[in-house]
Amino acid sequence: MAQNSGTTSGTTNALKGDYFELFGLPQCFAVDVAALESAYRAVQGQVHPDRFANAGAAQRRAAMQWAAQANEAFQTLRQPLKRAVYMLGLHGVDVAAESNTAMAPAFLMQQMEWRETIDDAVSAGNPGALERLLDELRDEKRARYQKLGEWLDSKAYQPAAEAVRQLMFIERAEQEIVQRIERLEDLA
Structure with a gap:
């Protein structure tokens, strides 16, 4: 996302995508942690609040939303259990851990x-x-x-x-x- 682009459409599109898309990673359980970390740093570099200090309020807000989503996405994809729950959610499956305690x-x-x-x-x-x-x-x-x-x-x-x-x-x-x-x- 460029500071001087005058638009937030790139951010809006990124906010609608899934976490794997946000970081340009394939949607699979085995995540390349080095690639995830590298992509996370690249995204954070694009939306760091300092880059938008002189931008309009809408751009600053969009950058903050994108940065927040990038943080959440990184934490989710980095941790295997959170990643699994997220992947299941992408496919409409609710783990329902609180209500579904049935086990083999x-x-x-x-x-x-x-x-x-x-x-x-x-x-x-x-x-x-x-x-x-x-x-x-x-x-x-x-x-x-x-x-x-x-x-x-x-x-x-x-x-x-x-x-x-x-x-x-x-x-x-x-x-x-x-x-x-x-x-x-x-x-x-």
Whole structure:
């Protein structure tokens, strides 16, 4: 977007496009992070508020909107779980994580086992057991992200949405375990 163009149509068009289009990236789950960062810097360089200090109010406002969208788009595409939710939304699939808590029975059993392991390790004051579980969860997360990418790229949106809900649980459990390890280590 050029400062002296006298129009905001380029910005308006960019604001209507999806996040992948904004950065000129293909719409696929596996994002080239270096290309994303480079495209983000280029977009931010075009719409930085300092470039529009002497522009009209409409151009300044449009530049601020574009910069805000670029920030949101970058944060969304940079984080795999947010990227997956966004991609599903582009195709009309709502993950509905708050209202759709239905999970496959095998995953529910796995959740209960993980919860029991967390509780047992905390009760025993055993950070080593928590660290082993954390490693297991991270391996599980990597495998699920791999499968999620395959589903998204092959347009299998319903299993992808279920995988997103499962990954949300795994990431919350991972954060909880890290916090509990820190607490146990602080007590030692």
